[in-house]
Amino acid sequence: MAELVLCEPTELYNILNQVSKLSRLAEPNYLCLLDVRNKREYDESHVITARRVKQKGSEYLIPESVDLECVKYCVVYDSNTSSLEVFFEEKDDEKSDKDRQVPVLGTAIEYARVLSRFTRHPVYILRGGYECFSALYHFFRTQKIIWMPQELDAFQPYPVEITPGKIYLGNFSQACNPKIQKDLKIKAHVNVSMEAGPFFIGDSDKLLHIQVEDTLDANITPFFRHLCHFIDVHLELDSVILVFSKLGISRSCAALLAYLMHQNGQTLKKSWIYLKRCKNNMRPNRGFVKQLQLWEKTVIGDIVTDILDPLF
Template sequence: MAGLVLCEPTELYNILNQSMNLTRLTEPNYLCLLDARRKHEYNESHVITARRVKQSPKGEYLVPESAELECVKYCVVYDGKTSFLEDYNYEEDEEGTESADDSSTDESSSSCSKNAEAGTAVQCARVLEQFTRHPVRILKGGYERFSACYHFLRTQKIFWMPQELEDFQPYPVEILPAKLYMGNLRQACDRQIQKDLKIKAQINISEDTVTLFTEENEKSLHISVPDSPDADLFSFFPNICHFIDAQITHGAVLVFSGLGISRSSTAVIAFLMHSSFFPLKRAWNHVLQCKTNMRPNRGFVQQLSDWESKLFRTMITDTSEPNY
């Protein structure tokens, strides 16, 4: 069996907001997101694209028929607020049985204790892990914690047509929770995204001009460099790090470039090496986990290696490895 792992809210946020030419949510075997709460809770509000997992009359969790779990890259289950992988015990109601009828939505009909309810994701995941190649992820803190962090990713929508998924506009990926985001030019120009993520400052690492913060120049840093192996971004690393250090205490910072793949990821990696004292390899892996198609060009990789040597007074990461 593939096993179970806890999934932080920021991880699910980034899974939902991965994109190539289109959002990756359009890929049928990319994400299976399941809601293990009661029917009335799901109908009231749930995470976008989530399906409610159903139970048999005997209370057994049913594997979604349309989900080919052995092919799915991410299988994520959540309930109200589970934060641990331990199983929970159910308290029987007066009749000694737990109701599993989907048509029952009255809270008084529930036979679960508060703690038992919090463990429904674990029980569901125990069933699903028999069919998956990758570990089943359980959302830590459940729907309550996720929706508190990302209220804009809540919905009552149950069915998603292919065109609706194609039209879904992903948000910038989250590098440091509620503090540092990385995105593209379109996202940087979207005022709703700025409002939802509480973006207070931006670093524009592209040749395009974005005027969102022109009224407050101290909130915007523009570094005009092309995405070319010959472009010099290294000499701007200190400015980038100083700007983020100064702004991140006042609110979230968005670092963006044209596509949000090469220049912005280079800048964010350089900042993590500076602020967290991460070697290049660790900073690289962190950003790659947040945005799976990030790809600094070869010139920027060499500049990051030079930055590592400057910060640590020695080269630690072998950038000749295929990963770079």
């Protein structure tokens, strides 16, 4: 049987917002998101692209046209399951106290156990269920049931979440999108690109513009201290921050790696692994990676990370 794993709301949010050339939701074997609430609750509102799990009597059915062995992420949610632990319910009869304790599983766990028999990959259970996720990301609620391939191709991802509710990583287009700014409550921006754009004019107190080219010989190191100070100040002000570059793959990722190393006093390798989990296609150019290795010495007093490691 496959392993059952709790999935944090932030993880599902980031899974939904990954891109290659297009949204990864367009890939047939990328995500299978399953809603095990009742039909009334599902019809009222569910997470985008979620399918409702159907039952035949008391038996849960496996969704049709899904090859669970090939699916990268299989995520199940109910209303509010928050733990993988079994809890016990008192049975109202005359048996002893021990015999009256009846083990009860959350609906999501129960169904995940069924799915685990059909795959070797982990089956993820959304912590807090729909109630928690929809409270955090209300803009991902929908009543839409059927998604055509062209609709998934055209799906516009949001910036990924690096620090829950505090720091996001995105591209220039997302930074200029008023709806995204409103939905994520963005208050401060770090623009790591040459482009300025009319959207940010007159916002100097809440904008740090790091003008650097995405080339192997571009020098980003002189900006690291100012970058870290800017983000620290705005976190203290309880501002939500978006760090972005033109494509959101190289320059903005290098900037956030520098900040994560500073914030947590940790190595480049540890910061890289964390950021890679948040954004699958992040790829700072080799010149930036070498500068981040030197920044590691500034942060922790020594160069520990080997950038020749296949990880990089």
